[in-house]
Amino acid sequence: MKAAYYIGNKEFSLREVDPVTPGSGEVRVKIAYCGICGTDLHVYLGHMDARVGNNRVIGHEMSGTIESIGEGVENLEIGDPVVIRPLAPCGKCPACERGHSHICQNLKFLGLDSDGAFQENWTIPAYTVHKLPVGISLQHAALIEPLAVACHDVTRSRLQPGEDVLVIGGGPIGMLVAMVARKQGGNVVISEVSEHRLATAEKMGFSTLNPLKVNVAEEIYKATGNKGADVVFEVSGSQPGVDTMTEACATRARIVMVAIHATKPQVDLFKFFWREIEMLGVRVYEPQDFEKAIEMIAAGAIDCETMITDIQELPDIQNAFAALSGNPQAMKSLIRCS
Ligand SMILES: [Zn+2]
Ligand SMILES: [Zn+2]
Numbered sequence: 001m002k003a004a005y006y007i008g009n010k011e012f013s014l015r016e017v018d019p020v021t022p023g024s025g026e027v028r029v030k031i032a033y034c035g036i037c038g039t040d041l042h043v044y045l046g047h048m049d050a051r052v053g054n055n056r057v058i059g060h061e062m063s064g065t066i067e068s069i070g071e072g073v074e075n076l077e078i079g080d081p082v083v084i085r086p087l088a089p090c091g092k093c094p095a096c097e098r099g100h101s102h103i104c105q106n107l108k109f110l111g112l113d114s115d116g117a118f119q120e121n122w123t124i125p126a127y128t129v130h131k132l133p134v135g136i137s138l139q140h141a142a143l144i145e146p147l148a149v150a151c152h153d154v155t156r157s158r159l160q161p162g163e164d165v166l167v168i169g170g171g172p173i174g175m176l177v178a179m180v181a182r183k184q185g186g187n188v189v190i191s192e193v194s195e196h197r198l199a200t201a202e203k204m205g206f207s208t209l210n211p212l213k214v215n216v217a218e219e220i221y222k223a224t225g226n227k228g229a230d231v232v233f234e235v236s237g238s239q240p241g242v243d244t245m246t247e248a249c250a251t252r253a254r255i256v257m258v259a260i261h262a263t264k265p266q267v268d269l270f271k272f273f274w275r276e277i278e279m280l281g282v283r284v285y286e287p288q289d290f291e292k293a294i295e296m297i298a299a300g301a302i303d304c305e306t307m308i309t310d311i312q313e314l315p316d317i318q319n320a321f322a323a324l325s326g327n328p329q330a331m332k333s334l335i336r337c338s
Contacts, residue, residue, distance in 0.1 A: 003119035004317045004335075008054035010044055012118075012317050020123035022070035027126045029082060031337035032138035033311075034117040035061035035146065036324055038173070043112070044321045052112055059118035059335070060086040060111035063132070063141035073126040081132040083144045084117070084124055085290050086110035102286050118317060120338040130290045133298045139311070140297050140304040142334050143176075147293035147302060148285040149258075150176035154184055155289065156280050157231045157256045161185025166220055166229040166248050169236030170197040170208070172307065172332050173258060177233050178206055179302055186231065189223070191216045191244065194328040204303055211240060217247035224250070233258050239265050246271040255279045307332050314338075 001019050004012045022028045040058050042048050052058065066080040076082075089096050089104035096104050110116055110124060132141055150173060159165065163186050167178045170192030178201070182188045190201045191209045198208045207223075209216045220229050228250035234241055237259035245255050246268040255277060271277060296302055310333040312320040317335055324333045 001120035002314055003057050003115075004314060006043055006052065006054070006056050006058050008049060009046060010321070012321070014315055014317070017119075019121040022068050022073075022123050024071040025073060025126055026070040026123055027066055027073055027076060027129060028068040028121050028123045029062075029064040029084065029129075030067040031062050031064040031117050031120060031122055033063050033142040033334045034059040034337055035142045036320060036333045036335065037061050037146065038171070039112070041321065041325060045325070048112070056112075057115040057117075057119050058111050059116040060084070060109070061142055061145040062117035062122070062337075063138040063144070064117075064122070064337075065138075066129075067121060070126070076126060076129060076131070081134065081136060081138060081141070082129050083132060083141055083290070083294070084110065084122070084128045085130060085148070085285065085287065086116070086128065086145070087284060088114070088125065088128070102284050118314065118335060118337065120314070130287075130294060132294060136298050137304070139308065139334065140302075141294075143302065143304055143307060143332065144290065144293045144297055146172060146332070147176050147180070147296060148289040149173060150180045151289040151292045151296075152285040153177050153233060153256050153258050153282045154180045156282050157181075157233070157254050159184050159186050159231050163187070163230035164220070164224045164227070164250070165189070166191060166216070166232045166244075168216075168232065168234050168241040168244055169238075169259065170194070170201050171235065174233070174235035175201065175204070175307065175331065176302070177235060177258065179204070180296070181231070181233075182206075183296070183301055189220065189229075191236075191241075196329045200306060200331065204306060211244065216244050220248040229253060231256065235259050237261050242267060246277065249275055249277050251275045253277050257281055308334055310334070311336055
């Protein structure tokens, strides 16, 4: 079978390797599609070599079918359509013991700390598997992992129907957060600097603001009767985004930090005291976030056709990464793995 190894310096090496026989408690999945995550792009650009090394199959936003089942695995059959929740918690640390194994203190991420899904077959622990409803599009199902991120973010925000929501940053995750928040009854506005992404957001029916053209906080106050946004998602990873997140807030607003900032941003703590704002950290997802994401994709609640902007074959993975890097017209690129 074919597997694409990241070998450093924006390069992949396509190799012919033997599929791994699943051991006890493991299954082998035939990968249908695997999306390129922002994290994968960071790997490709060489930002994560210290963690990932120069000989690693990356990729985790996958869909596929069960192909082989190891000993002691129950409730799965060959041919089942599935996605993988790519987390391997230690099960022993204080975070795991308190039921927060998704943010285990020794968490291993499949597709970064061990080999991932940009290959024809992937052997993984059976506990990571979520079964999909029969008949679901495996192409759309490749969006379940990033959608689970969005579901987790919105759950953490405690969004109530009718609340005003500002999403700062309209990339793939920002867009999915906006879709989940709207589905949950939020009045969503997306702030984004790329005209192309603004057009995509508008096509999906969202109100938008371009911070290069208007003062986002002022516009939010105007639109909410001088109240401000009840929930703000910071998905831009930029200092101007962090400035806007506190400026556009209502009293007792919740700010959800979704973006991973490359440097420590300056946060206006004065606003936190003055308006009794809460800030919430969010990281990956819990099993129930995956189940919710699966339900939404199966019900057609997500505009997958607009989200998926490119599909390439596994041998063309190099081109797919090059085309995605720094391209604001791209949303989600998928690799067809088998
Ligand atoms: Zn991802
Ligand atoms: Zn742990």
